[in-house]
Amino acid sequence: MHKLVLRSVSKGYAKGxxxxxxxxxxxxxxxLIVLVGPSGCGKSTLLKLIAGLEKVDGGQILLGERDITDIEPRHRKIAMVFQNYALYPHLTVRENLAYPLRRQKMRAAEIDGKVIEVANQLRLEELLDRRPSQLSGGQKQRVAMGRAIIREPDLFLLDEPLSNLDAALRTHVRGEIRDLQRRLGTTMIYVTHDQVEAQxxxxxxxxxxxxxxxxxxxPREIYRRPAxxxxxxxLGAAPxxxxxxxxxxxxxxxxxASVSLADLPGECRTALAGREQIYAGLRPEALYRVTDARQSVFRLTGHVVRREIIGNSQHVYFRGEAGSPDMTRLAALAGRHMTDELVWTTENLDTDDTLELxxxxxxxxxxxxxxxxxxTHGGDSL
Incomplete structure (x- = not known):
């Protein structure tokens, strides 16, 4: 197992x-580190710099005890898995897995043993004689992972490997990747734009x-204490x-609406005192329908715009009566089961009804x- 250290790594292109x-x-x-962010934020560029596919403009990259900043990609002992699988279509699964070892001129018997070992790890035994065109998306992804694993790299780099899979298969393969990484104990840098994958x-x-x-x-710390x-x-199910x-x-x-500073938690009360302008973030899943007169609760009143029932919860979109009446907001309200009937905590709510949260x-x-x-909010340091 090897530690990856990036020191002041930077990259720019034309026109500064x-x-x-x-x-x-x-x-x-x-x-297992996950890089997240919108398109164009630099996630994939960072992976390419670590892999040596692009040159850094400044800084240093260390893998274990080695400075790999200027080392050729083939000498870095890094395996990269792309979203398009990058399998050889004319080769079988067995041959795709063996290809990296053949390039290293390893003996045939040793190659065969490693192919079987990796195939067993990834449940590919019955697929070894098939070609990529005969595989499902999830199977192709496992073969791509196997071709990376068989090299026994010091570091795995995964660039949005699940983006081509449907939702159900993405969830399944995501779990497989996490279990595999834990078994191997190899450092992994994973790029995604999907915050569910990140969490x-x-x-x-x-x-x-x-x-x-x-x-x-x-992820839990960032969710609770965003910087x-x-x-x-x-980061969250909904913003x-x-x-x-x-x-x-x-x-x-x-x-x-308003609330007394005296009702706020101590550290927060001190931090807010004397500030003219602030912003407050109310996570939809933290909102609930008000049923009592507790004073230590911030209340928000609005008119229901629409509802979306999702399993045993529902998303309620509403507009405030004051402040920003044109702003549609969201509450994620949980339901409860009673016998065979689903009874919602927001039963009888309909469009244009008044909702107090x-x-x-x-x-x-x-x-x-x-x-x-x-x-009291803030994040971990680098």
């Missing part, structure tokens, strides 16, 4: 365009935007509802006028 600004990261031995796969997530790191940390509005909106607010006369006013004050995410987290 910075695709990746000075980037620092330490991936511990055996760790379910990663030991740590790196959120990128315009070539800059926004936050690094375990800025971008990170808060990017938070963001409300503009201000603090006046020891009260926090936002979304047409609440959120615990400790569940509100607060950001300053520039979008940076304030109060």
């Amino acid at each position: 365009t910075a695709v990746l600004k000075p980037f620092d990261l330490v991936a511990q031995s055996g760790e 379910t796969l990663a030991d740590r997530v790196v959120i990128l935007r315009d070539g800059e790191v926004q936050q690094v940390g375990p 800025n509005i971008f990170a808060a909106a990017f 938070p509802n963001f409300l503009a607010g201000r603090v006046t006369a020891n009260r926090l006013e936002m979304g047409g 609440g959120i615990r004050l400790e569940d509100i995410l607060f950001f300053d006028a520039d979008g940076h987290a304030i109060g």
Whole structure:
């Protein structure tokens, strides 16, 4: 197992365009790091720099004890898996798996043994004599992974390997990749734009935007303590509802409602005091229908626009009565089962009905006028 260290790695293209600004990261031995961010943020470029497919403009890349910054790709002991599988169509699965070892001029008996070993790991035994055109998308992905594994690399790089699969198969293969990585104990850098993949796969997530790191940390920690509005909106089942607010006369006013600063958690109360402009993030899944008169709950009232029933929960879209009446917001409300009938916590709600929602004050995410987290929120360091 090998640790990957990136020190001030940067990359730019023509006309001074910075695709990746000075980037620092330490991936511990055996760790699975997921890079997420919108298209064009620098995720795939970073993988290519690590693999040696592109040259860095500045900085240093270390793998274990070796400086591989200027080493040719074939000498880096890195395996890369692409989203298009990159299998040889005229070769069988057996021959595709064996190809990297044949290039190393390994003995035939040893190659055969390693092919069988990898095929057993990935449940490919019955597919060894088929060609790629005879395989499903998930099977092709397993063969691509097998061709990477058989080289026994020091580092795996995966560039959106599941993007060509349907939703159900993507979930299945995602679990296989995580289980495989844990069994092998090899360091893995995984690129995706899918925040669900990021949250379910990663030991740590790196959120990128315009070539800059926004936050690094375990997915649960980023979800609970986002470093800025971008990170808060990017990681979660649905983006938070963001409300503009201000603090006046020891009260926090936002979304047409107000709450006393004295009711806020201590650290948050101290951080908000004296600020004129703030933003509050209300995650849809943290909202619930108000059924009592508790004072320590921030309340939001609106009119139902539409509902979407998803399993035993529903998404309720509503518009506030004050503040920003043209802004459609979202609440993800859970249901409950009683005998054979599904009874919703928001039963009898219909379009244009008035809805009063609440959120615990400790569940509100607060950001300053520039979008940076304030109060108890923030992320891990690199």
